Amino acid sequence: MTKMNKRTLATGVGACALLLGSSFGLTTFAGKTDAHAADFPSKPIEVVVPFKPGGRTDTVARLLGKKIQEKGWLSQPFVIVNAAGGGGANAVSRMKRGDTDGHTAVHWHHQMLISIAMGLGNYDLSAFRSLGYTGGGSPVWAVRADSPFNSLEDVVNHLKKEPRSLVEAVGIGSIPHFVGAMLSKQGGFETRYVTANSGADRLRLLLGGTADIALFAASEYTAQGKGLKALVYFGKERLPNLPDLPTALELGYDVSWANPNWWLVPAGTPDAEADAISAALEKAIADPDIIKYFKANTLQPYWVPGAAAMEDAKKQLSSLKPIAETIN
């Protein structure tokens, strides 16, 4: 048994003992101690993630939180709270329950803008203060590997000749729908839809032949190996992992979708506290381990400060609103 292995085992034993409720003294993590009031943070920072555990937003939040704790960039750990459902309305109400002194934060992505554009929940961007983007990823449009289409041009030509002859797997009012709609609006073509509300659904429907086109995170695409064929990448520049895949911008469509890891706190959080978290996040996203994880998962590590991130989000939101209107 390797050394690493043993340590894991020991952690596990301690943890499991705790789970069984038999060992009261063993606390692995610092509890809520009331430290000096001037010191921020004085207790663990609650990070609300509007999705179930296991997805990208959740994983990135946990990874960065772990790194920040490990390096001591903040004196207290992040505590991830998953509040899925309601198009994010649950997460927002959870955030509103929390403090506005920096001890409550949200980690989200641009699905929030879609929720706002669709009018789901009673909130908009003014409820938040932006801390910044810690990198992000862009999706690809893919077809089955045995599909006759080898480029986006093939698909567009086919759809122009026979409108609505191909089925696109999307969840109405979700990112795949909006990205696809932006592209088809630009290209002047139209697809049929079939409901698919998760990446797994889209994969299932595409591989099974029910759908012809679907959008995937680049990492979902690369994990499938030979089963899928990507036609276009929606990032601003080509992805290093997929150097042969053209971007939509290169192909002459003014469509890009960079889905950033967006960190937010409630509006009204004071500057000092917001800046402290921002500073820690900025350091975390520059950490070699994090960069390695991001690259392996086809995400780009970069840092966009709070105000600039908010500007970018507002711009993106204004381009989503016309599409949201077509759904009504």
Added chain:
Amino acid sequence: MPVSQQKALMRDVYLAIGSLLLAGLLFYGAMGLPAPRFEPMGSAALPRILGGLIVLLALMLLFNVWRKLRAAGVPISEAKSSADVQGLAKIRPLGVPACLALYVGALDFLQAPFVISTVVLVVVLGMLLSKPTLRTAIIFTLFGVVISVSINLVFTHFLFVDLD
């Protein structure tokens, strides 16, 4: 017609009325929904179908009650509860839900501390369900402390779920 059967029929009437109210809510909610856009059914179809089914079933239920009453030829009267329960047992049917609601309300609206509220709940429920003696109070205080502290410990420090 025996009292128990009258009571059962009365309950059928309540059930039918409750179901009809719910169906009304479904129809009302379906009115505000947009017309179908991507497929022919739209959001409003299922609420309307279910509302219709509920109305149909509720009416069948009422019809059955009416038929049975006519067969029996006895006008239905508000059945009197046979009050043979006494003491604590009397307040239990309302006491337990009330305690629960107060408990959740305290946790939700007042953000009361989990451990203290839970101990209070356990003690009150324990006394309500067994006997209001000092002995039960002590036993349930201990029980409450053990379960609330261990749950709190496991959730906050280990599973990262903040219960407060």
Added chain:
Amino acid sequence: MWEAFQTLFQVDNLFFLFVGTSVGIVVGAIPGLTASMLIALTLPLTFHMMPVNAVTLLIGEYVGGISGGLITAILLRMPGTPASIVTTFDGYPMAMNGQPQRALALGIMASVVGGIISWFFLAGMSPLLAKFALQFGPWEYFGLVMMALVMLAALTQGSVIKGLLGAVLGMAFALPGIDSTTGRGRLTFEIDSLLSGFGLLPVLIGAFAISQILKETAAPIAPGPGFKLPKGKLPVYWKDARNHGANMARSGVIGTWIGLLPGIGGNIAALVSYTTTRQLSKEPEKFGSGHEPGVVSGETANNASIGGALIPLITMGIPGSVTEAILIGALTIHSLQPGPLLFQNAPEIAYGIIAAYLVANLLMLALMWSTVRYIAMITQLPRPGLLTGILVFCVVGSYAVNNSYTDVWVMLAFGAIGLGLEKCGVPLGPFVIGFVLSPICEEKLRAALMMSDGNVADVLTRPYALLFLAVALLTLCLPLFASGKKAGLAPPSEEGKA
């Protein structure tokens, strides 16, 4: 594969599998806490572990969690997990008839057999089955769920009207929330917390556990049914293999097959095999009153569905439920993406999952078999303490699903609704199952119509979908003809049984 077993039998892996399975059983047995919640909550821990350790822990929790649910379903009529709903139908009456140990022992045996049947499919023909399952599009899903939905009618006891009313009311309560086909709110009445709808867990705990507790506390507190614990061997005999063998084999196959279809889940697997067994039975009237095949088919199928669900997960990277999505999350954090490449990139993980699944089932058998006598004693605990404890767990559990007190209120409300319905003679089984099935049914039908531009005739090109719909139609029509005359006249049943 053999190497995978060798890896598995290293001390650390076995340890994690053991811990996972035993914690899973305990958590699965507690009403209010479920397998998927346990897995979600332990996910952060696995980040610090070796990938193989993480996977064995989670698989153990999964198998243990689904199996543990039968304990409280049988003894207290409170399904510990959603997958054990149908086990309450016959398991609890069996316990009330003085056979709690027999019911438990049969349930445990059935769970293990179900697990092993689906393991053979998982180990032997994963790629083939995954490919087959992929052919299922929206029409096929719609047909399948419609079939299960119609089978609900067969589940009703006493008044057919009330059974159907229960199902339809359950379906109605599934309506509020974001309509998955349009992405917009529906029947939310401008209330933000209704946007996420009523969660399955709060509804289930409310309707079964809370209403049961409220009912028990409203009556004078009895000291519990007070089962006797006979000394000696557990009441399972070799002749059970003959009596229940065919049932187990069929239910195991049905369970695996339904588990294979992403998004359907163990509760539906159990329901479909329960109703199938009932339809095929020579004495269908005995179901619901403590009939052994009822316990056997439900418990075989819900465990078998895990093995089925693992098939698309490891061959395609397609999770069948939230639980499997979390498993994927546990792998991605270690930079492992489940998918066709997993067998090449990390064979120790891919085969490790398969091996761990079998061993977890055997561990579950050993653990539950050796403790079942003591498990049965929970019914002898002082009632006030037991009920109070369960109430606290229900509150904590429904809060922890989503860190939201809204869910706790929903749970309390459904406790009251469940109690009211039972008082009026409306069975809760159809209510909860209608609640589970109708959203899938609606979504798939609308997806199918969307895909085929509103052309219903498209279904004619789909043989499997047609087959399911034909079965549905038959199930619907046959009993209606048979019992149509007496349907409306059935006397209003008194509060159901206990």
